[in-house]
Structures are given as structure tokens and as C-alpha cells.
Amino acid sequence: MENMWQKDIETMPRADLEALQLARLKKLVGYVYDNVPFYKKRLDEAGVTADKIKVLSDIQYIPFTTKADIRDTYPYGLFAQPLKKIVRIHASSGTTGKPTVVGYTKNDLDLWSDLVARLTMAAGASDDDIVQIAFGYGLFTGALGLHYGLEKIGATVVPTSSGNTEKQIMLMRDFGTTAIVSTPSYALYIAEVAKDMGIDPRKDLKVKLGLLGSEGCSLEMRAKIEQAWDLFATDNYGMSELIGPGVSGECTYRCGMHFAEDHFLPEIIDPDTGAVKNRGESGELVITTLTKEGFPLLRYRTKDVTSIDYEKCECGRTHARMAKPTGRSDDMLKIKGVNVFPSQIESVLISVPEVGGHYQIVLGTKNYMDTFEINIELLDGSLLTKYSELENLQHKIAFKLKTVLGLDAKINLCEPKSLERFAGKAKRVIDNRDK
Amino acid sequence: MITKQISIFIENRKGRLSEVIQTITSQNINIKAISIADTTNFGILRIIVDDPEAVAVQLKTINLAASLTSVLSVSIKNKPGAVGEVLKILADNNISVEYMYSSLAYSGDMGNIIVCVDKEAEGEALLKTAGYSD
Ligand SMILES: [Zn+2]
Numbered sequence: 001m002e003n004m005w006q007k008d009i010e011t012m013p014r015a016d017l018e019a020l021q022l023a024r025l026k027k028l029v030g031y032v033y034d035n036v037p038f039y040k041k042r043l044d045e046a047g048v049t050a051d052k053i054k055v056l057s058d059i060q061y062i063p064f065t066t067k068a069d070i071r072d073t074y075p076y077g078l079f080a081q082p083l084k085k086i087v088r089i090h091a092s093s094g095t096t097g098k099p100t101v102v103g104y105t106k107n108d109l110d111l112w113s114d115l116v117a118r119l120t121m122a123a124g125a126s127d128d129d130i131v132q133i134a135f136g137y138g139l140f141t142g143a144l145g146l147h148y149g150l151e152k153i154g155a156t157v158v159p160t161s162s163g164n165t166e167k168q169i170m171l172m173r174d175f176g177t178t179a180i181v182s183t184p185s186y187a188l189y190i191a192e193v194a195k196d197m198g199i200d201p202r203k204d205l206k207v208k209l210g211l212l213g214s215e216g217c218s219l220e221m222r223a224k225i226e227q228a229w230d231l232f233a234t235d236n237y238g239m240s241e242l243i244g245p246g247v248s249g250e251c252t253y254r255c256g257m258h259f260a261e262d263h264f265l266p267e268i269i270d271p272d273t274g275a276v277k278n279r280g281e282s283g284e285l286v287i288t289t290l291t292k293e294g295f296p297l298l299r300y301r302t303k304d305v306t307s308i309d310y311e312k313c314e315c316g317r318t319h320a321r322m323a324k325p326t327g328r329s330d331d332m333l334k335i336k337g338v339n340v341f342p343s344q345i346e347s348v349l350i351s352v353p354e355v356g357g358h359y360q361i362v363l364g365t366k367n368y369m370d371t372f373e374i375n376i377e378l379l380d381g382s383l384l385t386k387y388s389e390l391e392n393l394q395h396k397i398a399f400k401l402k403t404v405l406g407l408d409a410k411i412n413l414c415e416p417k418s419l420e421r422f423a424g425k426a427k428r429v430i431d432n433r434d435k
Numbered sequence: 436m437i438t439k440q441i442s443i444f445i446e447n448r449k450g451r452l453s454e455v456i457q458t459i460t461s462q463n464i465n466i467k468a469i470s471i472a473d474t475t476n477f478g479i480l481r482i483i484v485d486d487p488e489a490v491a492v493q494l495k496t497i498n499l500a501a502s503l504t505s506v507l508s509v510s511i512k513n514k515p516g517a518v519g520e521v522l523k524i525l526a527d528n529n530i531s532v533e534y535m536y537s538s539l540a541y542s543g544d545m546g547n548i549i550v551c552v553d554k555e556a557e558g559e560a561l562l563k564t565a566g567y568s569d
Binding site (some may be wrong): 382385 | 440441443444445446472476481482491495496498499500502504530533
């Protein structure tokens with residue numbers, strides 16, 4: 001059996017786990033009722049009290065909480081503890097208006113580092129690792145979350161933050177870094193810069209483990225990153241509202257991300273009706289934080305579309321696994337009336353070997369209709385003998401996209417390294433459509 | 436006669452061709468022959484330079500997509516029908532011409548053309564037999 005940070009809990013029989021969840025859910029409902037006026041009002045309106053929760057499925061009677069609720073109560077309205085007890089604040093930058101603010105008590109921080117310790121160990125990290133954290137530090141939960149979790153398992157943490165890529169690579173080589181924490185797009189970019197510096201990440205660097213996160217990553221993109229570095233990459237899931245990284249993470253079998261189910265109760269709902277879906281069905285992920293003190297959430301709508309597998313995993317863990325989200329209902333694009341996740345487009349592009357992993361999706365309006373174009377970089381000069389070779393490449397990409405999406409796209413081939421690179425989350429969609 | 440031509444991918448946006456040519460010449464590279472054709476989407480710039488291998492490497496380091504192709508460089512007399520004679524020799528021997536362009540270099544009454552063919556070794560042998568040189 002694999003290395004586990006909290007083996008007793010991670011392999012707990014499901015019946016015991018569900019009993020624990022039920023006890024914690026009841027306690028949570030009472031706790032937020034007593035400590036957060038917002039929840040008291042919501043629960044009163046719905047007629048739900050702690051003693052009305054008899055079985056786990058009774059959670060369906062509790063009202064949802066949304067990102068809008070967090071914004072409306074900005075900054076501290078959903079905190080369940082006075083600021084005297086809050087020892088840390090994080091925030092995620094909203095694309096519009098105010099950020100989403102979350103607070104942690106001392107116990108919350110302890111819990112958080114345990115959760116990250118679990119996921120990094122499940123990914124294969126250990127106290128032998130030298131881990132470079134190339135997430136941007138700051139209000140964002142990713143960097144500090146991984147930082148304390150990795151310290152907890154005894155790994156050597158190098159908090160380089162993101163950016164300053166050449167120096168990043170120099171330290172990586174000089175320190176003998178064995179694992180990297182970054183966004184998938186930044187991992188790809190670092191490898192590119194290393195090659196320009198005459199450093200082959202596969203041979204000249206010792207990075208063997210990639211803890212990638214904070215933005216979606218198709219399997220094809222991950223394979224490309226693994227190939228560029230000769231590393232093993234795992235995915236993990238979290239969001240600042242819930243705690244940050246640590247909500248779920250892959251084990252080395254990579255067959256879904258194990259929830260920390262003793263602390264988070266996941267559900268899958270129909271995003272339109274709010275009805276709970278049957279086990280195994282795909283829908284929007286909803287999470288209840290069972291034990292958080294500072295910023296507990298009841299049935300939080302994550303907007304991520306996924307499904308949950310409750311079968312025991314080969315790694316020995318009993319905690320349920322969520323599939324890689326097919327997309328965020330927020331990120332979903334409606335192009336010419338068709339619903340498209342950028343991840344679907346990425347999968348197609350990455351499967352074409354003649355083009356690189358950097359691309360832009362450009363939407364516009366012409367004659368009141370959507371225009372859909374993809375800018376993608378040529379990898380090198382191997383197709384320049386005849387025009388027809390480049391035109392065939394354009395047709396090949398357009399055909400593959402049409403097969404997957406049912407949409408015609410105009411493919412614009414770009415010069416190598418001409419598109420913008422990102423040290424954090426990549427911004428790949430440029431929507432210039434008339435609103 | 437067989438010489439290496441460098442092909443460079445050019446994005447279809449305003450001023451890009453001029454930028455690329457300035458970049459190339461600012462690296463102290465002397466362009467001896469040049470051709471550009473473009474579609475609505477992109478262009479391919481083809482150039483003949485001294486030491487093409489080194490230049491191709493140099494261009495890659497400045498992030499241009501470049502590759503080398505073998506073409507025929509043929510000296511011809513500056514008189515009517517000279518180009519036609521070369522093309523006829525190739526056509527009569529079943530060698531296809533993909534494209535051709537003329538060089539910027541000439542001396543006296545001699546000019547120079549660059550011809551891309553499907554069978555360059557055969558083409559070179561035929562033209563040499565017929566008395567042509569670089
Ligand atoms: Zn597992």
C-alpha cells in the first residue's frame with residue numbers, strides 16, 4: 001500500500017466515514033445557525049434545523065450557497081468566528097468588482113496543511129523532495145496552501161513564486177529541485193525557456209514530480225508536460241472559498257481525485273433544477289465544508305462540472321474520487337449557439353503534433369454572427385517546402401475541431417513563441433463579440 | 436548548382452515581412468536571392484544566403500520557423516529565351532518544377548535563377564551536361 005499521511009482516515013470503511021459525515025453535518029448546521037446570521041435566516045426560511053437531519057441525503061433540504069452570496073456579504077458576512085479568532089485571510093480576485101474573501105482560524109490552518117499533506121503524499125511526494133513553488137504568492141491560496149502542506153510532510157520547500165523564469169531554472173538546477181508546483185501552462189513555458197538556455201529539463205534537471213493546479217489541464221496537455229520534463233504529474237482540486245488546494249487530489253493511480261471526504265461532503269446536482277443527481281452521473285459539483293471554523297460553507301455551488309466515483313481505489317483509499325472537471329459552467333462558451341468548453345478545444349489542438357501547446361481562442365461578431373478563430377503556433381519550419389503542407393495542416397486542425405465540436409473554425413498559424421506566455425493562469429479566450 | 440535555400444514562415448499581419456527582413460539583414464546576413472508569395476493566411480519567404488546552415492540556426496534562435504531545402508542555382512545568359520531553355524531541359528526529362536525565382540546577383544550579361552524541382556540531383560546532372568553552371 002502507498003504512503004499516506006493519515007492512513008486510518010484515508011482508508012476508513014465507507015460506513016464509518018458516512019457516519020462521521022452525518023455527525024459532522026448535524027453539528028455544522030447547528031454551528032452556522034448559531035454563528036452566522038446569513039445562514040440562520042436561510043435555514044429558518046427553509047425550515048431546516050440540525051435535528052431534522054436524520055440521514056446524509058437530508059442535506060438536499062438545505063439551501064445552496066453561491067459565489068454571489070459571498071460577494072453580497074463582502075467582506076466578513078459569512079465568517080463564523082470573530083476576527084480575533086481569524087489568523088489568516090485569503091481572497092480570490094473577482095473578474096468583476098470585489099474579491100471573494102475567506103478567513104481561517106488556527107485550527108483551519110492546521111486542517112488545511114493536513115489536507116495538502118495528504119494530497120502531496122498521494123501524488124508521490126515525500127520528505128526526500130526539494131519542491132519549488134512556482135505559484136504566485138499572495139492573497140491567492142495556491143502557493144501558501146501547498147507551501148505549508150509540503151513543509152508538513154517534511155519536504156524542502158523553495159518558495160520561488162512565479163515569474164523570473166531564467167532565475168527559476170538556475171535555482172532548479174543548482175538546488176537539485178525534484179518537484180515543481182505550478183500551473184500547467186507555466187510548467188510548459190519553463191521547459192521552453194530552459195531549452196532556449198541550453199538546458200534540457202529531461203537530462204539536466206532533476207524534477208521528477210509535477211503538482212499542477214489552479215487551471216484546467218487536458219490529459220493531452222499533461223502528457224506534453226510530462227514529456228518535456230520527464231516527470232510524473234498529478235492533478236488536484238480546490239478553490240479558495242472551500243479552503244484552497246486540498247479538497248481533492250489524485251493518487252498515483254490517477255483514476256480521479258480523492259476527496260478529503262471527512263471534511264468535505266460532495267454532491268452532484270443538475271445545474272438547472274438544483275436536483276441531486278444519481279450516483280455516477282455528471283453534473284455540477286456542490287460541496288459542504290464539514291469542519292471549517294472560520295468560513296464554513298453549506299452546499300456551495302462550485303460551477304465545476306464533474307462526476308463522482310464511490311468505488312474503493314486500488315491505492316487503498318476509500319474516499320470518493322471526482323473526475324477531472326469537463327469545464328466550469330462559468331468558462332463555458334456559447335459559440336454560434338453551441339456550448340463549448342475551452343478544454344475540448346485544447347484536447348484537439350494538443351493532439352496535433354505539428355503545432356505547439358500555446359493557442360488563443362478568438363471570438364468576434366460579423367454580420368450579427370459569431371466568428372470563431374484559433375491562433376496557434378507552428379512548432380518549427382518543417383512544413384515549409386510547399387504551401388499545400390501548411391494548408392493541409394490548417395484543414396486537418398479545422399476538421400478535427402469540426403468533428404469534436406460541430407463548429408467551423410478559422411485556423412491562423414502563428415510564428416513560434418509569438419503568442420503571449422503566462423506565469424499564472426493562462427488567458428486563452430479573447431471574446432471580442434458585441435455584447 | 437545544388438544549393439540550400441532557407442524558407443521562413445511569415446504570419447499574415449501588416450508590416451511583418453518588412454520586420455523579418457530587417458531582422459535578417461540586421462544580423463549581417465546578405466540576401467542573394469529572395470522570393471515571397473503569400474496566401475490570405477500566411478506567407479513563406481525564401482532566401483539564398485552564404486552559409487545557409489549557420490543562418491538557419493541563427494534564425495531559429497530568434498524564434499523564426501525556418502527550414503532548409505535543396506534547390507538549383509543556375510546561371511543563364513541575359514537574353515530572350517534563356518529561362519525557357521532551362522525549363523525545357525527539365526521538362527523533357529520529366530523533372531517537375533515546383534516554383535522558381537530570379538536572383539538579385541548578376542554580372543555582365545549573366546543572370547541567375549533559382550529553381551525548385553522534385554529531383555534536384557538529376558536536374559543538376561542534366562543541366563551540367565548541357566553546359567550550365569552556378
Ligand atoms: Zn487512489
